Amino acid sequence: MVEIKTADELNKKFLREGMWPTIFCNGCGHGVVLEYTFWALEELGLDMDKVIFASGIGCSSRLPGYINADGLHTTHGRAIAFATGIKAANPDFHVIIFTGDGDCAGIGGNHFIHAARRNIDMTVIMINNFIYGMTGGQLAPTAPLGSIATTAPYGNIEHPFDISNLACALGANYVARWGVSHPYQPIKSIKEGLEKRGFSLLEFLAPCPTAYGRRNKLGDIKKHWAWYDDNTILIEDYEKIMKYGTEEEKAQVKDKIQLGVFQDIQKPGFFESYEKLVDRLREKETKAKEGKK
Amino acid sequence: MIEVKDDWCKGCNICIDRCPVDALEESDNLNRRGVRPPKLKEENECNYCRLCELICPDLAITVIPEEDDKKPVKKTLLTPVGGKLK
Amino acid sequence: MKYKYDPKRIREVLGKKVQFLLGDMACVYGGLLAGCSFFGGYPITPASEVAEGMARRLPRVGGTYIQMEDEIGSMAAVIGAAWGGAKSMTATSGPGFSLMMENYGFAAMTETPCVIVNVQRTGPSTGQPTLGAQGDMMQVRWGTHGDFEALALAPSTVQECMDFTIEAFNLSEKYRNPACVMTDGEVGHLRERIIIPDEKDLKIIDRVTATIDKEKYIPFTNSQTRKSKVPDFATFGTGYRTYVTGLTHNEKGFPATDKQPDHERLVKRITTKITDDADKLVMVEQLNLDDADVAFVTYGATARPAESAMEMGRKNGIKVGLLRLKIVWPFPDKLVTNLAKDVDKIIVPEMNLGQMVHPVREFAENHCEVISAPKIGGEMHLPMELYKYLEGK
Numbered sequence: 001m002v003e004i005k006t007a008d009e010l011n012k013k014f015l016r017e018g019m020w021p022t023i024f025c026n027g028c029g030h031g032v033v034l035e036y037t038f039w040a041l042e043e044l045g046l047d048m049d050k051v052i053f054a055s056g057i058g059c060s061s062r063l064p065g066y067i068n069a070d071g072l073h074t075t076h077g078r079a080i081a082f083a084t085g086i087k088a089a090n091p092d093f094h095v096i097i098f099t100g101d102g103d104c105a106g107i108g109g110n111h112f113i114h115a116a117r118r119n120i121d122m123t124v125i126m127i128n129n130f131i132y133g134m135t136g137g138q139l140a141p142t143a144p145l146g147s148i149a150t151t152a153p154y155g156n157i158e159h160p161f162d163i164s165n166l167a168c169a170l171g172a173n174y175v176a177r178w179g180v181s182h183p184y185q186p187i188k189s190i191k192e193g194l195e196k197r198g199f200s201l202l203e204f205l206a207p208c209p210t211a212y213g214r215r216n217k218l219g220d221i222k223k224h225w226a227w228y229d230d231n232t233i234l235i236e237d238y239e240k241i242m243k244y245g246t247e248e249e250k251a252q253v254k255d256k257i258q259l260g261v262f263q264d265i266q267k268p269g270f271f272e273s274y275e276k277l278v279d280r281l282r283e284k285e286t287k288a289k290e291g292k293k
Numbered sequence: 294m295i296e297v298k299d300d301w302c303k304g305c306n307i308c309i310d311r312c313p314v315d316a317l318e319e320s321d322n323l324n325r326r327g328v329r330p331p332k333l334k335e336e337n338e339c340n341y342c343r344l345c346e347l348i349c350p351d352l353a354i355t356v357i358p359e360e361d362d363k364k365p366v367k368k369t370l371l372t373p374v375g376g377k378l379k
Numbered sequence: 380m381k382y383k384y385d386p387k388r389i390r391e392v393l394g395k396k397v398q399f400l401l402g403d404m405a406c407v408y409g410g411l412l413a414g415c416s417f418f419g420g421y422p423i424t425p426a427s428e429v430a431e432g433m434a435r436r437l438p439r440v441g442g443t444y445i446q447m448e449d450e451i452g453s454m455a456a457v458i459g460a461a462w463g464g465a466k467s468m469t470a471t472s473g474p475g476f477s478l479m480m481e482n483y484g485f486a487a488m489t490e491t492p493c494v495i496v497n498v499q500r501t502g503p504s505t506g507q508p509t510l511g512a513q514g515d516m517m518q519v520r521w522g523t524h525g526d527f528e529a530l531a532l533a534p535s536t537v538q539e540c541m542d543f544t545i546e547a548f549n550l551s552e553k554y555r556n557p558a559c560v561m562t563d564g565e566v567g568h569l570r571e572r573i574i575i576p577d578e579k580d581l582k583i584i585d586r587v588t589a590t591i592d593k594e595k596y597i598p599f600t601n602s603q604t605r606k607s608k609v610p611d612f613a614t615f616g617t618g619y620r621t622y623v624t625g626l627t628h629n630e631k632g633f634p635a636t637d638k639q640p641d642h643e644r645l646v647k648r649i650t651t652k653i654t655d656d657a658d659k660l661v662m663v664e665q666l667n668l669d670d671a672d673v674a675f676v677t678y679g680a681t682a683r684p685a686e687s688a689m690e691m692g693r694k695n696g697i698k699v700g701l702l703r704l705k706i707v708w709p710f711p712d713k714l715v716t717n718l719a720k721d722v723d724k725i726i727v728p729e730m731n732l733g734q735m736v737h738p739v740r741e742f743a744e745n746h747c748e749v750i751s752a753p754k755i756g757g758e759m760h761l762p763m764e765l766y767k768y769l770e771g772k
Contacts, residue, residue: 007346008296008355016622019633020301021351027305031350039347049618054459065622065633070615072462073624074455075485081447081455088417088443088456089463090381090616111455114448181311183347222310270445278438285439 004042007035014038014048016068023062025133027213027221029180029206033127034063036183037096040190051094054083056108059134059208060100060127077108080115083122091121091271094194101128101142105161109141112163116170119198121269125190126163126201129208137211148215167201168263174200175263179228180207189261198269205232205257235260294357295345297330301353304328308345308354314338317345382416382441382465386578392439396575402540402567403470406496406560407432408575409544410468413583415494416442417467419456421449421475424508425564426498429470450475454482454495461491462623464614466548470496472564473514474505477522483557484523485625490555490599490610490649492586494547497559498567499679501731501755510757511564513679516734519559520708526646528653529708530558532662533678537571543705549584550660554653555609561707563730565680565759589613598623599645600630608652653709661714662705667693671700673724673769676715676739678704680759681728687762692769699769707735712742719743726768728752728760 004010011020024030041051048069055061057076064071074082083095104112104126115122131149132138139149139156142163147156167175174196178186186204193200205228207213213224233256241249268276295317302324308331309317316337319329330353333339341358389411400408406429410418418437420430430446437444442465447453453469460467471479476497486493497519501512515522520529530550532543543560551558589596589611591603598621601608613619626634627642635641653660664682667689668674675685682703692699702718704711715738719725725743727736733751740749752768754760 006355006357007349007352011352015352021303024350026303027307028350031352032348035347035349035352049620050616052463052615065624069620070462071622072459072615073622073626074458075481075625078451078455078482081452082459084445084447084452085417085419085456085459085461085465085467086463086615087459088419088445089460089465089467092381093463093616110448111452114452118445181307181348183344221305221307225307225310274438274443278441281438 010035010038010042014041014068016066019066022066024059025208025210027207027209027224028059029129029204029208030059030063030127032180033125033204033206034066036186037125037190039187040194043187044191044194046094046194050092051096052086053096053098054079054086055098056100056103057134058100058103058132059129060098061103063098077103077106078111079103080108080111080122080124084115084120087120087122087271095122096194097122097124099124099126101126101130101163102132102140105163106141113166113170116167116172116199116201118270119171119173119267121197121271122199123190123193123196124199124201125204127204127206128163129206129212131208131212133208133211137215147212164201164203164262171265171267172201172263173198173265173267173269174261176201176261177203177205177257177259179205179232179259181225181229192261192264197272198267232257232259234258235262294359295331295333295339296355296357297332298353299324299330300326301351302326302328302330303351304330305350306331308349311348312345313342314340382443384414385440386412389440390575390578392436393575398573398575399570400537400573401428402534402537402562402569402571403428403498404432405537405540405573406470406544406562407436408573409541410494410548411436411440412541412575412581413466413545413548414585415466415468415548417457417460417465418442418444418469419447419453419460419467420469421447421453421471423450423472423475425500425511425567426470426472426475426496428567429496429498450478451482454479454486457493458482458486458489458491461493462615464616466492466552468494468496468548470498472498473500473502476515476518480518480522484525484527486557487523487527487649488525488625489623491557492551492555492612493557494544494551495557495559496544497561499561499563501757507757509564511567511680511730512755512757513561513563513681513730513734516561516707516729516731517737519561526650528556528650530554530556530653530706531561531708532559532705533561533707534566535679535682535703537566537569538573539705540566541573541575545581545583549582552584552586553609554656555586555612556649556653561679563680564757586612589617589619593619597630598632599628601648608648608655657709658713660706660709661711663711663714664701664703664705666701666703668700668702668718668721670698671722672698673726674699674718674722675701675765676704676718676725676727676735677701677729678707678735681730684760684762685728685765688765688769691762691766697769704735710738710742712738715739715742716746719746722747724748724750726750726752726765728754728765730754730759
C-alpha cells in the first residue's frame, strides 16, 4: 500500500510544518535516517496518531521535533526509560526512539541494556557518528581506537563499544546495523524492526563531517562518506571470507565494520507476557470465587 | 526531471557525488545559504533511480519520472559495497 | 490491554473497609484508589513495601507494574506513562530521590502530572537505610536546577499516608506538576488502623483533557477552555501530535532556547500557576493556638512527639499550641506570619539539622523567636526532649 511516490509528498505527510530545514550541519547523516524512517512508516501504512517518538539529548534526539507526530524530547540518555512508560500506558502505541551513540551507549547504557533484556516492545534507532556532535566533538564510547576528539586530543585509547553486538547478547528480537548511503536495505530493515514485537535495535553509521571527520582528517564530505563504504562490509560477505577466503582477503576485511541483520528472533515481549500474567490472575480468581459458591 | 527545494539545500553535493550515471551538477544560482543546489546536466542519462532523492540529508530533492522518456536502466550503486543482500 | 478505572474492582482488591495496615502499604492503597495505573519503581529501604504492594495489586486492577533498572529510569517511565495517558507514580527514599532530581525537573518543565512517594531517611549518602528521618524536605523544593514550584504533603499517620497519596494525585492532576508525598521511615513502617473511604466520599480530580479543535490547540499556554494557567492536557495518541521537550519551549512546545522572553513567560507561568493558588492550598492542623504563647510548627512523624510535649506543657500550665503542616510546599507563609505575631516563640522540631526551620524563620523572625529542635540519627524526639524546649532549657 504505497500511495506516496515522491519525496515531496512524503515531506508533506510526515514533516512538521515550519520546522525544516534542520539544525544539522552540512553532510550530516541524520536527515537521511529520518527520511528512511519516513519511507518505512509510509510503506507500513501505520496510523501516525498511534506512532509515538521519544528521544534524549544530542543531534539525533532533535529528530522527533521535525516529525508531525507525538514526540517526547527527554533528558540525556533516558529516552528508552521514558518510552517504556509510554508503551506501558498504552500498548497499542508504536514507540520509536531516536538516540545517538553517546545518548544510548554512554549515559543511557543501563536503560538500553534493561529494555533489551525485558524485551520491551519498541524500536530503537541509534545513530552512531562516533562523536558527541552537539556539544562540539567530545569522545564517544563508540569512537574507534585512535580517534581524535576534543577530550581525546592525543587519540582515543579506550576500546569502542559495539552496541549491536551487545543487543544480540541481550537477546533483543531484532538487531541490524546499516550505513546511510544505501537506501533500500535500511528502509526494509526499519520496516522489519517496526513490525517486530519486542525490542528492536537499528544502528546507523552516520557521517559527522564537522565534529568527527574534520578532526580525524577523513577529508571533505565526499571522502568522509566514502570512508564508510570502504570500511564496512556486509556480514554475509564477512562470514564467507572468514570461512573460505585467502589469508590476504581475511586480513583485508578483518577490521571492517560489519553491516546487516545480526539477529532476528521472536521471544515474547514484556507486554505480551504481562497480559498473560494478568489473564492467569483473573482465571485463578474466578476459580476461587466459584469454589466458594 | 528533478525538483530541488533550493533553500533546503546545504550544499553537501552528496547527490552529485553519488549519482550512478553522473547526471547532476551544481547549478549557477546561489541559494539563501550561499550554496549552489544541484541540477540535472543539459545532457544526462538520468534513469530515475531516485538515489539522490533517497539519500539527500535535507530531503530537498524530488525525482519525477517522465513516462515517455525511457532510458536504458544502468546498474546503480544501491547495494552496499562488498556484495549483495540475501 | 488498556486500564479502565473501576472503583468497585479496586475496593474488591484492597479488601476490608477497615484494616490494620503499614504506612507504606497505605500509600499503595491511596495510589490505587486515585486511579494510578502505572508504577515504575526500584527497591530501596524503607520504601520497598510500596513497590511490593503495587507489584501484587496493580496487575489485578488492570494496571502495569515495572521494576525499572534504577530510580532515574523509574522517574522517566512514570513521566512517559503520564504522557501516554496513565496516572502514574513511583516510590523511593533519600538516595533514590537524589537520582530522580533531573527528571523531577523535567516533569515540572513539561507540566507532567505524576506522584512520587518519598519514604524519607537520612544522609548524606547511604546514611541509615533502615531508620527514618526527614532528610529531603529541602531537596523536594530546591533539589532540581532552575526555577520551579513543588507540591509536597507530609503525612503523620497511616491514614494520612493513604489520604495524602490521593490528595497528591489530585493536586498533581489539577496543576499538572509532580507532587510528592513526603512520608518518612517512621510513619512508613508504622502500623495503624485505616478506613478505606467509600466511592461516594472520595473526591478524585482528573486532568482536564484537550477538547479544542486540533488546529487551534496550543499545548503550553493558559488553558484554552477555562480560566486557568494550567494548559489542557493532550496526551499522546489523542491525535493532537504534541511535541514535548525539556528545553525552554514556546507555547507550541518547540525549542526556544535562545529567547529570553519565551523562557521568562514559560517559567513564570509554570511557577505562578501554583503560587497564585498558594493560599487555597493551605492544609494545616491547628491545636491549642488560640491562647498560645509558644507554638510548635511541625510536620510528618515529628508532629506526634510534639503533640505529646504540647499536652505535657498544657498540664504544667504552659500555654503551648501546635501547627502541623499537612501541605509543606507551597509553604503557608501568611499563616506562619500571623502565628508569629500571636506567639513569643516558635519551636520547629525536625528529624534533620534544620530544614523547614528556614522558611519558618523567613516568615516569622520579624515577629517572634524561632528555635530549631533537631534530632538526627534515626531516633524520634522523645516528648520529654521537646518539653524541655518549652521550658527554655
